Structures are given as C-alpha cells and as structure tokens.
Amino acid sequence: MIDFNLLIEYYPLLLQGVQLSLQIAFLGCGIGACVGTLLGIVLSGNNYLAKLFAQIYVSIIRGTPMLIQITATYLLLKISGVPISALWSATISIGLNSGAYLSQTILTGITSVNKGQLEAAKTLGFSKAQTIRYIIFPQAIRTVLPNLESEIVTLIKDSSLASTIGVYELSNQGKIIISQTFDAPTIYFAIALIYLIMTTTITILMSLLNKKINYHAKS
Amino acid sequence: MLSLKNISKQFHHKIIVDNVSFSVRPGEIIVLLGKSGVGKSTILRMLTGLESYDTGSILYNEQPLQSNLVGMVFQDFNLFPHLTVLENITLPLQKIAKKSISDSKKIGIDLLTTYELAAQANIYPQSLSGGQKQRVAFARTLAMQPTIICCDEPTSALDPVLTSKVAQEINKLANQGLIVIIATHDTELIKQMPCTIYLMKHGKIIETATSQALADNPDMFPDIKNFTQGGTSDTTYI
Numbered sequence: 001m002i003d004f005n006l007l008i009e010y011y012p013l014l015l016q017g018v019q020l021s022l023q024i025a026f027l028g029c030g031i032g033a034c035v036g037t038l039l040g041i042v043l044s045g046n047n048y049l050a051k052l053f054a055q056i057y058v059s060i061i062r063g064t065p066m067l068i069q070i071t072a073t074y075l076l077l078k079i080s081g082v083p084i085s086a087l088w089s090a091t092i093s094i095g096l097n098s099g100a101y102l103s104q105t106i107l108t109g110i111t112s113v114n115k116g117q118l119e120a121a122k123t124l125g126f127s128k129a130q131t132i133r134y135i136i137f138p139q140a141i142r143t144v145l146p147n148l149e150s151e152i153v154t155l156i157k158d159s160s161l162a163s164t165i166g167v168y169e170l171s172n173q174g175k176i177i178i179s180q181t182f183d184a185p186t187i188y189f190a191i192a193l194i195y196l197i198m199t200t201t202i203t204i205l206m207s208l209l210n211k212k213i214n215y216h217a218k219s
Numbered sequence: 220m221l222s223l224k225n226i227s228k229q230f231h232h233k234i235i236v237d238n239v240s241f242s243v244r245p246g247e248i249i250v251l252l253g254k255s256g257v258g259k260s261t262i263l264r265m266l267t268g269l270e271s272y273d274t275g276s277i278l279y280n281e282q283p284l285q286s287n288l289v290g291m292v293f294q295d296f297n298l299f300p301h302l303t304v305l306e307n308i309t310l311p312l313q314k315i316a317k318k319s320i321s322d323s324k325k326i327g328i329d330l331l332t333t334y335e336l337a338a339q340a341n342i343y344p345q346s347l348s349g350g351q352k353q354r355v356a357f358a359r360t361l362a363m364q365p366t367i368i369c370c371d372e373p374t375s376a377l378d379p380v381l382t383s384k385v386a387q388e389i390n391k392l393a394n395q396g397l398i399v400i401i402a403t404h405d406t407e408l409i410k411q412m413p414c415t416i417y418l419m420k421h422g423k424i425i426e427t428a429t430s431q432a433l434a435d436n437p438d439m440f441p442d443i444k445n446f447t448q449g450g451t452s453d454t455t456y457i
Contacts, residue, residue, distance in 0.1 A: 120297035123267045124363060125287055125315040134310060138301045 003186045010177045010187075017173030018194060024091050024159040024169060029152050031095025036102025041132065043103060044110045054103070061100035067161050069093050074165045090162035098151060105147040109140030142214055149206035153199045170194060220244050221284070221367060221398050226275035228261060228422075235261050236272070237422035243415075245366075248389060248399045250409050252446065253419035259402035260294075263369040266400065267291045279366070290365030294372040296356040298344040304355050305331065305340040308362045316363060323362075330358040334388075350381040357388060367398040374405045386411035406447040410434075418443045 007014075042054040061069070073093035077084050084092075113136050121131045163172035174191045178184050221243045228236040236258040243249050251259040264270040266277065268286030277284045298307050305327045312323035331337045334354040344352055353373065360368060370389070374382040382405065390412045393399050401408070409416055409430055416433065418426040420442075428440040437444040 114297070116293060116295050116297040117299060119269055120291070120293060120299070122269060123286070123289070123291040124311040124359070126311070130314055134314060135299060 001185075002189055003183055006181055006183055006186050007190050010181070013173050013177060014170065014190060014194065017168060017170035018198070020087065020162075020167060020169040021156060021159040021171075022198065024087070024094060024162055024167070025152060025155040027091045028094035028098055028155050028159070029148070031092060032098025032102050032151065032155075033148070035096060035099025036106050039099060039103030040106030040110055043107045058100045058103055061097055066094070066097050066158060067164060069097055070161055071164055086165045086167050087162070090159075090165060090167050094155060094158060094162070098155060102144075102148070102151060105144050105151075106140065109143035110136055112143050113139050145206065145210045145213060149203060149210070152202050152206070156198050156202065157195060220280060222276075222278045222281075223262070224276045224278070226262070226265065226272050226277065228258075228265070228270065228272045234422050236265070238275075239419075239422070239424055240275075241417060241424065241427075243367075243398045243400065245396045245398055246393050248393045248401065248412055248414035250414045250416045251400070251402045251419055252404065252406070252409065252416050252443070254404055257419040258422040259419055260371050263291065263371050263400060263402050266367065266369055284367075288366040290360035290363055290368045292353070292356045292360050292368065292370045292373060294375055296344075296352045298352060298355055298359070300344055303341050303343055304336060304347070307344065307355060308359045311359065312362055326362055327358075330362055331355075334358050350377055350384075353377070353385070354388075361392070365397070367400065368392060370399070370401045370403075372403055372405070373401060374403065374408050379407065382407055383411055406449075409447070416443055418446060 039054045039058065042050045043058075045051065070090050070093045073096075074086060074089040077089055117135055118131060121135045126134065159169050160171035162169050163175070166172075168176070170191060174187045178187050181187070222240075223242075224240050226236055226239045227234070239258070239262060241249065251262060253259055261270055265272050266284065267289045269291075279285070279288060298304075299310070302310060305324070308327035308330060309320075309323040312318040312326060313320060316323075318326065328337060328340065331340050334357065336351060336354055336358070339347060339351060339355075344355065347355065373385050373389070377385060386408055389399055389401065393412075401414075403409075412430070414430045416428050416430060417424045418428075426440055426442040428443050433440055433443060433447075437447075
C-alpha cells in the first residue's frame with residue numbers, strides 16, 4: 001500500500017530532488033543545444049578537418065554509455081584539479097552527451113533548408129553568419145523542435161545517472177528516504193509519478209510551442 | 220559598362236562555358252538563349268558570384284565586378300518561406316542595406332504596390348501563385364537597388380499573358396538604366412522586348428542578333444531563326 005503520510009513527511013526532500021533533476025535536464029539541454037548547434041554547423045560545412053573532429057566526437061559520445069561519461073568527466077576534472085561540484089560536472093557531461101545527439105537533429109534541420117534559398121541569401125548580400133541566423137535557423141528550428149522535446153524528456157530521466165557521482169537529484173533523494181523508512185514501494189511510486197508529471201508537462205508545453213511555430217508556416 | 224572577356228569554366232573536365240565575351244551598356248537587355256545545359260545559367264551565376272570562372276575577366280566600368288552590384292531573380296524564385304511577402308523584402312534592407320525598420324517597410328510597401336501585391340504583403344509565399352511569387356522575387360531584388368539584374372528563366376512557370384507582363388516589367392527596368400541579363404529558352408519573351416540575343420550551344424555563343432534585326436531579316440540569323448521556330452532538336456543545341 002502507498003503510505004501518503006510518509007510522502008507528506010518527506011515531500012520537501014523529494015522537491016529538492018526535483019529541483020536538481022530539472023536543473024540538470026534544462027542546463028544540460030541548454031549546453032547540448034549550444035554544442036549541438038556548433039557541431040551541426042561544422043558537420044554541414046566544408047572544413048574537412050573540423051568535420052572529422054566533429055564526427056569523431058559524435059562517434060565517441062554516441063558509442064559509450066552516459067554513465068561512464070559522467071563518471072569519467074567527474075574523475076578527469078577532479079584529477080586535473082578543476083574546482084567543480086558533482087552537480088556541475090554531471091550537468092556539463094550530460095550537456096556534452098546531449099550535444100552529440102542534437103547535432104544530428106540540427107544537421108538534418110540545416111540540410112532541410114533548400115539550397116536555392118542559401119543562394120538567394122548570398123546574392124542579396126547576406127554573410128554566412130547572417131544566413132544561418134536569419135534564414136537557416138528559423139526554418140531549422142521547426143525540424144529540431146520535436147526532437148528537442150524528446151531530448152529534454154530523455155535528459156529528465158537520465159538526470160538520475162548523476163546519482164552515481166553523489167548528486168542528490170530525485171532518484172538519489174528517493175534512495176536516501178528508502179534507507180530511512182524502508183518503504184520502497186511508496187517512494188518508488190512517488191518518484192515514478194513525479195517523473196511522469198515532469199515529462200508529460202514538458203511534452204504538452206513543447207507540443208504547444210511546436211504548434212505555435214508551425215502555425216506561421218501553414219498560414 | 221559590363222564586360223565579360225573570354226570567360227571559360229570547366230566542371231569535372233567538361234567545358235560548361237567556353238570563351239564567352241560580350242559587353243552590355245546601362246539600359247540594355249541581353250538575352251542568353253539556348254536549350255537547357257548550354258551554360259546560360261552558369262554565366263548568370265558567375266555574374267552574381269555564386270560560381271567562379273577558370274579564365275577570363277568580368278569587369279564593370281573597367282573594374283572587377285563587385286557582386287553587390289548584381290541582383291538575381293531565380294527560376295524557382297527562392298523566396299524565404301518563413302517570412303511574409305513584405306518581410307522577404309524588408310529583411311535584406313534592414314540587415315544588409317542597414318535601413319531602419321520604417322524606411323525598409325516603406326520601400327517594401329511601395330515596391331509591392333508597384334507590383335500589385337500590396338494586398339499580399341502579410342501572407343506567406345506558399346500562398347502565392349507562380350506569377351505573384353515571381354513579382355515578389357523581382358521586388359525583393361530591386362529593393363537592394365542593383366545596377367545589374369540577372370533573371371534565370373523568368374517565364375518558365377508563366378502563361379503567355381504573364382509572360383507578356385514580365386516582358387513589360389523587364390523593359391521598365393532597362394528604361395530605368397539597369398543592365399538586364401536574361402537566361403531563357405522562351406522564344407516568345409524575346410519577341411516582346413528590344414534586346415540583344417546571344418544564342419548559345421556547348422557553352423559557346425554561336426550567333427548574335429538584336430531583336431530588331433532578327434525581326435527585320437530573320438534569314439541573316441539562321442541558327443536563331445531555327446531555334447525560335449522550334450526547328451532544332453534537343454540534340455542539336457544541348
């Protein structure tokens with residue numbers, strides 16, 4: 001049976017976990033969007049060396065487990081003497097991982113823009129940076145947005161991996177509460193429900209945003 | 220004056236443009252006539268800086284041509300689908316010509332009014348007909364005040380009535396002192412405006428005539444006459 005009194009007693013701890021999970025997911029997604037955009041632009045460009053570097057980066061990140069990446073990032077930063085918290089180390093690691101995946105989505109978005117439009121922009125006098133900012137990006141975002149939604153949802157769930165380096169996000173808070181109360185069913189039920197509420201809310205909000213952006217394209 | 224001197228270009232060891240030379244004065248219309256693949260569009264792309272050339276030179280008033288002097292109306296119009304008709308015109312004005320929002324809007328509305336598109340200012344290009352899209356493409360290019368305007372197959376998507384209108388618009392541009400260079404295989408278009416015709420084959424200009432001389436004495440220009448009468452097979456002129 002679910003013990004609701006237990007949940008009322010421990011909800012401040014769970015809320016702290018929610019806050020950290022969301023922080024990791026959103027900041028990670030922000031870092032991922034920046035890294036992914038940069039990689040997407042490089043991968044769609046003509047610089048062979050930069051492209052090779054980007055492809056190697058994407059292959060390494062996509063070919064190794066995120067758990068290993070989080071641990072390795074934390075250990076490397078610690079060994080290097082970088083004064084960074086476990087929370088930030090996990091956020092950066094998750095962001096770098098997300099960037100590799102998002103780069104493929106952003107690359108698709110960039111290449112979906114008709115080449116003729118890029119030529120039109122060039123003949124009108126747009127620089128490469130202006131073409132990306134004013135022509136490619138607004139169109140690519142329509143392709144990227146649905147994938148960004150699933151990426152944020154994935155990151156909310158993957159934020160639990162930060163517990164391996166001692167970050168007290170939602171699932172780790174749950175483990176601590178279970179160790180104190182020995183009521184695993186109640187806590188796991190609550191954690192699952194909270195994850196479901198967070199991911200469903202994100203899905204609804206992103207769907208609304210997607211509809212709003214695509215409304216103009218169909219007008 | 221715009222001068223192309225001995226321009227050549229190869230692509231994958233295939234000659235696309237072969238030693239092409241011609242000169243155009245302000246107010247003149249040049250028509251590069253020929254079937255698909257003879258190098259007409261490549262010449263326009265060289266003028267706009269979209270393609271390089273292997274040999275020769277392109278000069279404007281004896282100086283290397285600056286691509287910002289050249290405007291291009293593409294065969295597929297290449298309007299920006301995420302921007303309204305008006306924004307298609309105002310964005311380059313604001314970001315490239317550094318006009319204020321109000322000035323660029325005024326220029327845009329004036330041009331759209333000229334092209335009878337003021338009512339469509341706030342709709343998106345995908346809602347326009349082919350003819351309307353083309354007029355927007357003209358308006359967008361002209362807003363940047365080019366000295367030379369290149370039109371790639373400007374009538375390929377148009378019916379005879381609209382073709383006639385496009386010819387009138389091109390005439391107007393030439394009368395305003397612009398250099399107009401058109402790549403087309405549409406022989407109806409050249410009958411409707413005073414121009415100099417360069418017939419192209421295998422990347423070369425094989426015959427030249429003014430539209431007036433062609434009308435007066437077509438037999439003097441057998442290749443162009445043959446082409447305009449549709450008497451050539453694709454294999455002859457590709």
